[in-house]
Amino acid sequence: MEIEYLDEITEIGDAFIKRFVLPWESFKIKQKDWIEKMSMRNYPIDRQWYDQAYLWDRMDPSYPGASMQEALTFLREHPGTVFFMTEKGEGEFFQGTKTIDFIAKTDACQLADRIEFEWYESYRLAEQYRYIPDALPEDLYVFDSSMRWCVVFTHETTDWEAEKTDDWMKAAQSRYCIIDRK
Numbered sequence: 001m002e003i004e005y006l007d008e009i010t011e012i013g014d015a016f017i018k019r020f021v022l023p024w025e026s027f028k029i030k031q032k033d034w035i036e037k038m039s040m041r042n043y044p045i046d047r048q049w050y051d052q053a054y055l056w057d058r059m060d061p062s063y064p065g066a067s068m069q070e071a072l073t074f075l076r077e078h079p080g081t082v083f084f085m086t087e088k089g090e091g092e093f094f095q096g097t098k099t100i101d102f103i104a105k106t107d108a109c110q111l112a113d114r115i116e117f118e119w120y121e122s123y124r125l126a127e128q129y130r131y132i133p134d135a136l137p138e139d140l141y142v143f144d145s146s147m148r149w150c151v152v153f154t155h156e157t158t159d160w161e162a163e164k165t166d167d168w169m170k171a172a173q174s175r176y177c178i179i180d181r182k
Helices: 009-020 024-030 032-040 047-052 068-076 108-126 168-173
Strands: 081-085 091-094 097-100 103-107 140-143 150-157 175-180
Touching (some): 009 081, 009 103, 024 032, 068 108, 068 168, 068 175, 108 140, 108 168
Antiparallel strands (some): 091 097, 140 150, 150 175
């Protein structure tokens, strides 16, 4: 898979955040019930939490959650070049070097294939206490140049029970993803 790193990471990253991530004031309104619920559990959701949260935690709750297979299918339905990035400020070992704040572009279908292979392979290797040395970051934000849509692959799974067992593949199949089709 050919990957081209982009130089305009600040401009593209800021545009992505403006388009897909709720500002704090909007987040407080749209997530009011959830914030109150978390507060009742002694887990305050305040500006400090917001500033440290993952981008996908701060996205509009109307963006539907999706299975990894749904997210991969969606990505494969958008052939051509796509952008992808990870969390801002996060350092990831990728392609042999520590990469911080990268935005890159590549072929959508090849990226989908690589995401799928690496996610399942990482779970298989975890059983042997091994890892993929040049794997993509687990939190990936994929979008087109027009930013009409995005698909998010998170490091989380939706089947917490599977994570507590030795059935790693069941956990791998429940990767939590988000799709904004707008």
